[in-house]
Structures are given as C-alpha cells and as structure tokens.
Amino acid sequence: MSEVEEPMRLVHLLRGLTVELDLFGAEFASRNGLHPTDLRALIHLLDAARAGEVVTPGRLGEALHLNSAGTTGLVDRLERLGLIRRERDPQDRRRVRLLVEERAMELGQGFFGGLIGDLLAAMGRxxxxxxxxxxxxxxxxxxxxxxxxxxxxxxxxxxxx
Amino acid sequence: MSEVEEPMRLVHLLRGLTVELDLFGAEFASRNGLHPTDLRALIHLLDAARAGEVVTPGRLGEALHLNSAGTTGLVDRLERLGLIRRERDPQDRRRVRLLVEERAMELGQGFFGGLIGDLLAAMGRxxxxxxxxxxxxxxxxxxxxxxxxxxxxxxxxxxxx
DNA sequence: GCAAGTATCTCGCTGAACGAGAGAATAACG
DNA sequence: CGTTATTCTCTCGTTCAGCGAGATACTTGC
Incomplete structure (x- = not known):
C-alpha cells in the first residue's frame, strides 16, 4: 500500500458517507409524502427557527436555489401538509413570514432524533x-x-x- | 462548554459538509447541462467501470431508485449527450450493457479531479x-x-x- | 416448441420547477 | 405628499423528469 492509498480511501469514505446520508433523507422523505426539496426546506426552516431567524419565501428560495414560482409551489405544499404557516409581517407588509408548526418539529425530531442519538452514541466510543x-x-x-x-x-x- | 457540546458540533459539521458537497455537485451538474440524477448515474457508472463491473439499465435504475421508464429516459439522456453507449450483450441478448465514453471520464475528471486534489492536499497537512x-x-x-x-x-x- | 420468466423499452400522465410578468406594499425623491 | 423606483410575493403557461401500466424481445425449463 503506497502513501497515497490511505488519503484516497478517506476521500471515498467521505463521498460514500454523503451518499448514505442523502439516501437516508430521500427515503425518509418519500416515506412521509415529502419530496427531497421539501425535506431540505424543512431542515432549513428548523435550523433558522432554532437560531431565532425570520425566514421569508424569498430567503428560502434563495437558500434552495429555486426561483420565485418554484418557491411559491414549495411553500404551498408545506402549508397544505400543515407543516408551516404563512403570516404577513406587520412591519413590512410586503413580506411573508414562514412559521414552522408543531408538527414540523415532531417530524424533524423523527428524522434527526434517532439518527443523531446513534451518531452521538458512536462518538462516545x-x-x-x-x-x-x-x-x-x-x-x-x-x-x-x-x-x-x-x-x-x-x-x-x-x-x- | 458542556461535554455534549463538542459531539453535537461534529454532527452539524458532518451535515454541513454533506450539504456543501451536494451543492457542489448540483452546481457542477447544471453548469454542464446535466441533472443531479445524471451526475449520480455518471458517478455510479464510473465507479463500476473502474471496478470492472458490467452495468445494465436495470442495475443502474435500481442503484438510483428509478423505475424502468425513468431509467430509460436517463440512459437516453446520457446517450444523447455522448457520455455513454448502449450495447447489447452477446451472451444474453435481452441485456444491454452501458459503456462509458471517453468524454464521460473527462467530465468526471473535471468534477472530481480538482476537488480530490484539493482534498488530498488538505489531508497532507x-x-x-x-x-x-x-x-x-x-x-x-x-x-x-x-x-x-x-x-x-x-x-x-x-x-x- | 410452448409456457414462464427476465430485461428493456413505449405510452400517457402527474407534478416540480422554470421564465416572464402581474400585483401589492414600501421607500426615496423632488 | 404624490409620483416613481424598488422590493417581495404570487399567477400563468410551459417544460421535462419520473411514475404506473403494459408491450416487446429474448432466454430458459419442461
């Protein structure tokens, strides 16, 4: 085994890990009637909520590389599923704030909760x-x-x- | 900082890294007129080619969680782009072998090459x-x-x- | 050689995302 | 203030990836 073998294996490991995580997310999503995009949006929204940041459709679309039309569709979908709620910003009434519902947090917990627990346990070793x-x-x-x-x-x- | 802070940061780092890699792939893909699925397929095909394995549309579709119709569409796309070639298996003429063209390897090199080089360099430290x-x-x-x-x-x- | 099995492809459809642009509210400037 | 520019969101019509169902082509076993 040469000197470069080891780092190269690490590169593949890294890639394999991202693929696994991706598949895990995709499977969880379809199991809950969500599209991969919906799950990514939810993750973004939950992160922002935890950080106390306000998310608008514009910001969300930007983060996910969607144009305004796609973003509207995404928000419609999430709202129809009862995962988020739209609310006009009283300060600047052009804006719409996206508020995560209780159900979304539970869903996020279901997605991450178990996995994070397992990851932490493995790190404990x-x-x-x-x-x-x-x-x-x-x-x-x-x-x-x-x-x-x-x-x-x-x-x-x-x-x- | 408590005892659980550090592992938790690691979890977030890990997730952030996969997101970054994902975005990198998506941007590279759209820059080359590919869909995310096309890039994933290409990666799978290149890996298989390097390992000397024969890939058929069936296997590819299974790996990517596509049904047969979607797989045909994907293979059509890749073939139209000149990245792969279909060839009936002489042994079992029901099967079709997917052969990667030179161009696909170059594309893969363009995608991975630079990034892998940078990753290896960083590992060298x-x-x-x-x-x-x-x-x-x-x-x-x-x-x-x-x-x-x-x-x-x-x-x-x-x-x- | 005929039935059952396997691999691939065709057809019609759904729906996510796109480009363009309309609508609604706020900001800026004279 | 009122008029114009700007900013944010949503609507409309379209494109195209992927789905379900089923057709087609080839192989294998009886």
Missing amino acids: FEPGELAVARRFLEAMAEVVATARQQERAGAEAGKK | FEPGELAVARRFLEAMAEVVATARQQERAGAEAGKK
Whole structure:
C-alpha cells in the first residue's frame, strides 16, 4: 500500500458517507409524502427557527436555489401538509413570514432524533482528543469544498459570456 | 462548554459538509447541462467501470431508485449527450450493457479531479496517525447511517400494511 | 416448441420547477 | 405628499423528469 492509498480511501469514505446520508433523507422523505426539496426546506426552516431567524419565501428560495414560482409551489405544499404557516409581517407588509408548526418539529425530531442519538452514541466510543482531531479534519474538508464551490461559481460567471 | 457540546458540533459539521458537497455537485451538474440524477448515474457508472463491473439499465435504475421508464429516459439522456453507449450483450441478448465514453471520464475528471486534489492536499497537512483517527471516525459514522437506513427501510416495509 | 420468466423499452400522465410578468406594499425623491 | 423606483410575493403557461401500466424481445425449463 503506497502513501497515497490511505488519503484516497478517506476521500471515498467521505463521498460514500454523503451518499448514505442523502439516501437516508430521500427515503425518509418519500416515506412521509415529502419530496427531497421539501425535506431540505424543512431542515432549513428548523435550523433558522432554532437560531431565532425570520425566514421569508424569498430567503428560502434563495437558500434552495429555486426561483420565485418554484418557491411559491414549495411553500404551498408545506402549508397544505400543515407543516408551516404563512403570516404577513406587520412591519413590512410586503413580506411573508414562514412559521414552522408543531408538527414540523415532531417530524424533524423523527428524522434527526434517532439518527443523531446513534451518531452521538458512536462518538462516545472515541477519546476526546480523537474527537478533536475528527473535528479539525471535518473543518478542513468543509473549507476545501466551500472554496471549490466558490471557484466553480466564479467559473460559471465567467463562462456566461 | 458542556461535554455534549463538542459531539453535537461534529454532527452539524458532518451535515454541513454533506450539504456543501451536494451543492457542489448540483452546481457542477447544471453548469454542464446535466441533472443531479445524471451526475449520480455518471458517478455510479464510473465507479463500476473502474471496478470492472458490467452495468445494465436495470442495475443502474435500481442503484438510483428509478423505475424502468425513468431509467430509460436517463440512459437516453446520457446517450444523447455522448457520455455513454448502449450495447447489447452477446451472451444474453435481452441485456444491454452501458459503456462509458471517453468524454464521460473527462467530465468526471473535471468534477472530481480538482476537488480530490484539493482534498488530498488538505489531508497532507495532517499526521498519519491523525488521518487514521479520521478514518476510524468516518467509518463509524458511515456504519451508523447505513444501519439507520436499514431500520428505516424495515419500518417502511412494515408500514406498507 | 410452448409456457414462464427476465430485461428493456413505449405510452400517457402527474407534478416540480422554470421564465416572464402581474400585483401589492414600501421607500426615496423632488 | 404624490409620483416613481424598488422590493417581495404570487399567477400563468410551459417544460421535462419520473411514475404506473403494459408491450416487446429474448432466454430458459419442461
């Protein structure tokens, strides 16, 4: 086994892990009558709610790379399912605030709850020092991907004539 | 910072990383006139080709959770783009083998090449022992997700009446 | 050689997402 | 203030990926 074998295996592991997580999400979604987009939206909304941020259809669509028409459809769907509620912002009545309903939190709990518990349990079998290494590692990888994404974006801009 | 803070941050890091990778893939795909599904199919086909395995439309569709009609559409698309080629299996003429064209490999190189290089470079800044820890960590996480996925599947089966 | 089995493809349809633009409210400026 | 510009959201018509059902082509077993 050469010197580069080990890192290469790590790359594949990383990719495999993202694929697994993706599939897990997709299966959970279809099992609950949601589309992958709906689940991603829900995750975004729950994260924002936990952080105390106000989310509008505009922001949500931007985060998910949907245009306004697609966003309206998405919000309609989530509202019809009773997962969120629309409410006009009293300050700026052009805006609509998206409020997550109780049911959405429960659903999120069902999705994450179990998995997060298992992940934490598995992490419990590592030394604190090892977890610190894992964290540094993940942070380094995340930064690389984020940087690559920006370069990709820059390339897209340039290629647009 | 309590004892559970650190692992929880790791969970969020992990999720954030998968989101970033996903977005990176989606952006690369649309930049090349592909759909996310097309890119996933291409990755699967390239992996299989490297492993020397024969992929048929049936296998591909199964891997991507598409039904036969959707799979035909996908293969049509990839063939029209000149990324793969259909070829009837001489042994069993019911089957069709999917062969990746040169162009697909180049595209895959364009997608992965740069990113993998950057990831490897970032890994180079870690000690061998640290990389071993990262690997054990990722393997543990992957296993948890895979297990959770099977449970989810089992639940889906049961819930199906 | 005929029935059953397997692999792929065709047809018609649903619905998510797109582009364009309308509608409604606020901000900015004279 | 009132008129114009701006910002946010939603509507309309369209496109196209993926679905269910079933047709077609080939193989295998009896």
